[in-house]
Amino acid sequence: MPKMSTNNVDVIKMIGKYLDVSVGAVCYNTDKVPTAVLENKNVEGFVTIILSMVSKCGTASSEEQRLLTYQWLEYISMFSNQAVANSTFAFKFLQEINRALQSNTYLTGQFLTIADVALYYIVYPLLEHMSVAERDAFVHLCRWSKHIQAQPRVCHNRPPLPLNAVSLSVLAPAVH
């Protein structure tokens, strides 16, 4: 079981560091919704906070990209807490993502978006304690993680995951 869970509030803080955007005091309000103070305005909701932080950075992206990013962030916010708490659910969660990444370099297709970074932070504790044999079931997820953590500024406070054996499942697949 993961020792350090990355709940949504932590993810928001980490994304703030990644984007170099000050996030202010992030916490859960009475409705269990993450709230942050950005530019003296109250912003509620995991997805909303992240998207407004991104918009402050001013990276251009197509309409389709923005919509896909939004969808993925919604997905992440819905399931991440359950995945951290329940290991069978985590397994299914990772399987779904693995399947989605089978023929995509990034979650939304060909371009790195904030959804990739957010999901990497969520998935980190789940992958951290897996053995090489267990990681074999998530080849695409591991390939993607290895790629994301190599991007600049992603790994600022935690060491990158040791994912050197990813190609092993292709070169020397496990038997029995």
Add this chain to the structure above:
Amino acid sequence: MVKSEDPSIVVGDAAASKKAAKKAAKTAEKQQKKAEHKASSAQPSTESEPDFSEGLYGNMKMIQSSGEHRDRVYTDVENLSIKMDGQTVWVRARLQTSRAKGKQCFAVLRQTSSTVQLLVSVNEQRKISKQMVKFTGNITRESIVDVEASVVRTAAPVESCTIKDVELVAHQIWTVSSARSQLPLQIEDAARPEKSDEPEALKIRVNQDTRLDNRVLDLRTPANQAVFRIEAGVCRLFRDILTKKGFVEIHTPKIISAASEGGANVFTVSYFKSSAYLAQSPQLYKQMAIAADFDKVFTVGAVFRAEDSNTHRHLTEFVGLDLEMSFKQHYHEVLDTIGGTFTEMFRGLRDQFASEIATVGQQYRVEPFKFLDPPLKLEFPQAVQMLKEAGVSVGDEDDLSTPDEKLLGRLVRAKYDTDFYILDKYPLAVRPFYTMPDPGNPKYSNSYDMFMRGEEILSGAQRIHDPDLLAERARLHGVDTSKIAAYIESFRLGCPPHAGGGIGLERVVMLYLGLDNIRKTSMFPRDPKRVTP
């Protein structure tokens, strides 16, 4: 065909038995009526048609070596070919399946791994009657039959048999030994490939316990016939290769007075008024043979380990192929001999048993075994480094766990493209007390393991041949020196430096073929839960 069943007699109290008796009487009456009806309807058909195949088929008199038919020459099914087109042959084989339909009966005859189609069709000229066809259709599966038939070229190749270009057209058919009608498992089911590409193929498989309970039937499948012929080949190659290198085969006792490897996993036998143990390994005796000037010895014999391990790779009794060799200056003389023996064995298997390996491959997934010549030799610190790079940390003086070994096997396969490698210089702390320490580094030892497909098959080392050092190491390991006094004493009589190792025959065959369970390569396996057949 309607089967008649015996009415079940209920064993109970008087009231119940009266009811049961009434019921039994009723069913008996019913059956009698049925039999009469059958007899009356059957009689006309047999009476009306004379049987002109009289004397050409039937149940053969029990072969009691009375001297008849000694001039008959039999042909093996595997030798049937187009070259024999037109010839008449006698074949003794098993009737695998038969399908009778009116005037024809198609049967498949099987002899070890070869199958051929047999055709019995009504023909007045060749004196095949309807009764003979019916008789053939009724022969129970797996019965042994003697068939006199003509070898005939087939119009189209017979896909379902190994002999595809010819079939046998029967003249005579006799049952030598009938099998009972209800078999505990069907050979076809037991021989069906594990994974089938066809979506329409039958999915009936026989599970391992059923196979092992009915081992006589299970061993008849082509894959099993091939597996045990390969196993015989491994044993023969081991013997031949070592004999050529000047080794002498010895046989060591299996009833011993003290546990050789360690007290826990040993079987005790009652020995007259006291007790003795079943040998866990021939270790002590191999070394005593070296001290007795036999220089290079090997032994093939049973090894008994009373480990309650119910895994895919442990048996309580297995065949050990052990060798021990004296050397002049460095234990690598022995290590290279062992490695070379393995390489020659793999080459011999690949070249001489290609068809058997292919037969096994038809039922189980078999990946060809890759090896290097000379074999790959890694040192323990190198292995630890490789594992570290993959994210697994192993302590300086720790042994490798089974998952570590499996991962290391995959890493080696990916990096060096070999399924067989030697790992040298294990930490001293994890080896038995009689292992010679490394002269350069006291934390390590002159010991080695060999791996096939990531699983350990051989554990060996240079043995301590100095009695004082041996006694000291025994004390350090907490071994009671009084129990091994005779062993230590044998080194006080002058003993050359020596090293060796032992392998499990079943494990080598299992890993060479890439099978998943050692019970597949042990003819009558023994494990904590199985002592029969």
